[in-house]
Amino acid sequence: MIEAKVIQVPGAVKEVALEDGATVQDALSAASVTVESGYTIKVNGADADASTPVPSGARVIIAKGAKGNVA
Amino acid sequence: MDNIILKNTTALREAADAVSRIHAKVAIGKVTIRDRERICKGDFGKYLISKRILIAALRIANADKSHMETFCRLFIDTPLDQFLGTRRADLGYSREVYRRAAKTLIRTREEYDQDTLDAQLATAQQNYARLKLNKAPEITIDPVALTSNLESMTNVQQARCDKQAGALLVSVDLKNIVMSPSDSRRYALERLHNTIGESALTNEALDIELDPCTLNLWISSEDMMQYHFTLRSETNLKGYANAFIPHPHWIDENHPCLGDFEGPVTEAANDGDIETVIALMIMYLSQYNSEDTAGQYFVTWWRHQNAPGSVMSRGCFEDPNESEGEEDDDD
Numbered sequence: 001m002i003e004a005k006v007i008q009v010p011g012a013v014k015e016v017a018l019e020d021g022a023t024v025q026d027a028l029s030a031a032s033v034t035v036e037s038g039y040t041i042k043v044n045g046a047d048a049d050a051s052t053p054v055p056s057g058a059r060v061i062i063a064k065g066a067k068g069n070v071a
Numbered sequence: 072m073d074n075i076i077l078k079n080t081t082a083l084r085e086a087a088d089a090v091s092r093i094h095a096k097v098a099i100g101k102v103t104i105r106d107r108e109r110i111c112k113g114d115f116g117k118y119l120i121s122k123r124i125l126i127a128a129l130r131i132a133n134a135d136k137s138h139m140e141t142f143c144r145l146f147i148d149t150p151l152d153q154f155l156g157t158r159r160a161d162l163g164y165s166r167e168v169y170r171r172a173a174k175t176l177i178r179t180r181e182e183y184d185q186d187t188l189d190a191q192l193a194t195a196q197q198n199y200a201r202l203k204l205n206k207a208p209e210i211t212i213d214p215v216a217l218t219s220n221l222e223s224m225t226n227v228q229q230a231r232c233d234k235q236a237g238a239l240l241v242s243v244d245l246k247n248i249v250m251s252p253s254d255s256r257r258y259a260l261e262r263l264h265n266t267i268g269e270s271a272l273t274n275e276a277l278d279i280e281l282d283p284c285t286l287n288l289w290i291s292s293e294d295m296m297q298y299h300f301t302l303r304s305e306t307n308l309k310g311y312a313n314a315f316i317p318h319p320h321w322i323d324e325n326h327p328c329l330g331d332f333e334g335p336v337t338e339a340a341n342d343g344d345i346e347t348v349i350a351l352m353i354m355y356l357s358q359y360n361s362e363d364t365a366g367q368y369f370v371t372w373w374r375h376q377n378a379p380g381s382v383m384s385r386g387c388f389e390d391p392n393e394s395e396g397e398e399d400d401d402d
Contacts, residue, residue, distance in 0.1 A: 005344075005347060007335050007339070007347060007350075007351065008335070009331050009332055009335055009351070009354070010331035010332075010334060010335075011334065011335065012334060012335060012338060013335055013338045013339055013342070013344075013347065040354075042350070042354060044223070044224060044225070044350070045224040045225035045226060045227075045350050045353055045354075046225045059346065059347050059350050061350060061351065061354055063253070063331070063332075063354060063358075
């Protein structure tokens with residue numbers, strides 16, 4: 001069993017427990033996050049996709065067209 | 072280097088205080104509204120009485136003016152016209168007092184609006200419960216492990232952490248950050264075409280590399296909820312509000328406009344999860360929103376990358392006098 005964090009932008013930080021060898025898709029399902037097209041996915045800062053393996057303690061960040069960076 | 076302890080006791084206390092304050096406001100609101108309603112009702116009653124007295128006096132005067140004049144002269148030693156004038160003034164005063172009371176009541180009801188207070192209370196209670204249940208009262212940061220974790224991240228060249236004046240200072244030297252549009256690439260490309268007057272650009276032109284920069288994060292040792300960032304770069308370009316800034320959305324030295332990143336960054340910082348904060352900030356720096364007022368200056372960064380001599384840049388972020396007399400060659 002491994003632990004990971006799923007961070008959605010915009011959204012929140014969720015901690016999930018996963019089976020060894022889990023992928024980004026598993027992490028997103030565990031965090032009840034649905035990824036539509038146009039999302040950028042990073043695992044520990046590196047580009048990733050739904051099939052990317054999630055190591056223990058990983059940070060999976062998904063961001064879609066972040067907006068509101070207006071002064 | 073010794074471990075660094077971050078506390079969130081202040082945050083917990085403030086969250087509990089916030090709940091108490093709203094509870095108190097709900098209670099005060101009920102009493103205040105009841106009092107205002109009572110005052111308003113009383114003033115309305117006085118207004119009605121004044122109105123009835125004037126109407127009655129006018130009726131009698133119209134029905135039998137001579138009788139009424141005699142009554143005024145004998146019993147109240149006042150001419151009839153003066154008597155009626157006084158009654159009119161009484162009515163005007165009563166009406167004004169009642170109107171003021173009614174306005175105050177409306178303002179009070181707005182100030183203590185039950186739905187608004189319920190929503191504020193729910194948010195405050197949720198925040199308190201989150202802090203109380205999910206957060207340790209303090210966390211211990213191992214500087215060596217933190218530095219190692221940060222340096223394992225993509226785009227991090229070097230990381231340092233130190234304790235300074237009651238705060239944890241984390242400095243991260245960043246490299247190879249490529250910022251891309253977070254909104255429509257088509258729109259960004261159109262803006263780039265229109266601004267530089269060249270149409271042979273492809274989507275790849277929208278990916279712009281930032282010069283190396285250093286991200287600093289301060290978190291108060293006494294309250295993890297208190298934190299701020301700075302971003303230092305050798306290359307600061309004229310962006311939003313004519314400021315020389317290291318990134319289109321970093322609108323002045325201490326103020327990144329985090330937009331959608333604000334929530335997750337705050338949550339991670341409040342957890343003392345430095346690695347997640349830095350990971351999010353790297354992702355934040357790796358994007359720009361070409362549609363907003365700050366992000367539209369991405370064109371300047373594009374020029375700096377593709378025609379470095381064509382834009383003004385300033386190495387020192389803090390010295391505002393250095394640009395005196397310079398002309399903006401953007402736009």
